Amino acid sequence: xxxxxxxxxxxxxxxxxxxxxxxxxxxxxxxxxxxxxxxxxxxxxxxxxxxxxxxxxxxxxxxxxxxxxxxxxxxxxxxxxxxxxxxxxxxxxxxxxxxxxxxxxxxxxxxxxxxxxxxxxxxxxxxxxxxxxxxxxxxxxxxxxxxxxxxxxxxxxxxxxxxxxxxxxxxxxxxxxxxxxxxxxxxxxxxxxxxxxxxxxxxxxxxxxxxxxxxxxxxxxxxxxxx
Numbered sequence: 001x002x003x004x005x006x007x008x009x010x011x012x013x014x015x016x017x018x019x020x021x022x023x024x025x026x027x028x029x030x031x032x033x034x035x036x037x038x039x040x041x042x043x044x045x046x047x048x049x050x051x052x053x054x055x056x057x058x059x060x061x062x063x064x065x066x067x068x069x070x071x072x073x074x075x076x077x078x079x080x081x082x083x084x085x086x087x088x089x090x091x092x093x094x095x096x097x098x099x100x101x102x103x104x105x106x107x108x109x110x111x112x113x114x115x116x117x118x119x120x121x122x123x124x125x126x127x128x129x130x131x132x133x134x135x136x137x138x139x140x141x142x143x144x145x146x147x148x149x150x151x152x153x154x155x156x157x158x159x160x161x162x163x164x165x166x167x168x169x170x171x172x173x174x175x176x177x178x179x180x181x182x183x184x185x186x187x188x189x190x191x192x193x194x195x196x197x198x199x200x201x202x203x204x205x206x207x208x209x210x211x212x213x214x215x216x217x218x219x220x221x222x223x224x225x226x227x
Contacts (some may be wrong), residue, residue, distance in 0.1 A: 062122030
């Protein structure tokens with residue numbers, strides 16, 4: 001049974017009246033946890049797309065960029081997305097479920113926030129409704145303000161990225177310690193590490209954007225040091 005078939009079955013249970021709690025309780029442990037996480041990612045992505053009042057074609061395409069969907073699974077994926085995008089209502093419950101699912105694993109929660117920012121910026125505009133949505137999800141995930149700002153700086157053009165903030169270091173930090181922080185972030189973004197955190201294979205590709213930002217920040221800081 002493919003991942004998308006399992007997801008479609010779970011969504012059918014939700015549509016038939018089974019509660020979100022009951023469905024997620026059945027999907028708590030690997031490999032089922034991956035199914036539950038993927039359902040929540042799709043639901044939050046769809047509701048993220050709706051946060052500015054209109055789901056655009058660009059946002060649907062952005063969703064497809066995060067989740068590689070085979071032709072035979074198109075119907076199941078569309079069913080999940082279309083059910084969730086009807087309105088924004090209920091997104092907090094999905095966010096709470098994800099937080100409970102991964103506990104103190106902030107890495108996976110940041111991975112999900114990356115995907116949501118990707119959806120938000122798909123149409124080239126960062127709407128106040130999207131900002132409010134993302135801030136609330138970050139609050140539910142208990143992510144530090146610095147983590148939210150780093151993510152925003154990578155995705156929102158008007159939020160000029162501070163290279164030190166991207167690497168999570170202070171400008172007064174010794175260059176060797178900054179180098180260590182950069183290398184650790186690169187290691188943490190390795191596909192094998194992300195998979196071990198329980199991130200679905202379809203979402204691992206978001207690490208490519210993160211790595212570009214991390215390496216660019218290090219290059220910027222290095223250039224300043226050597227100037």
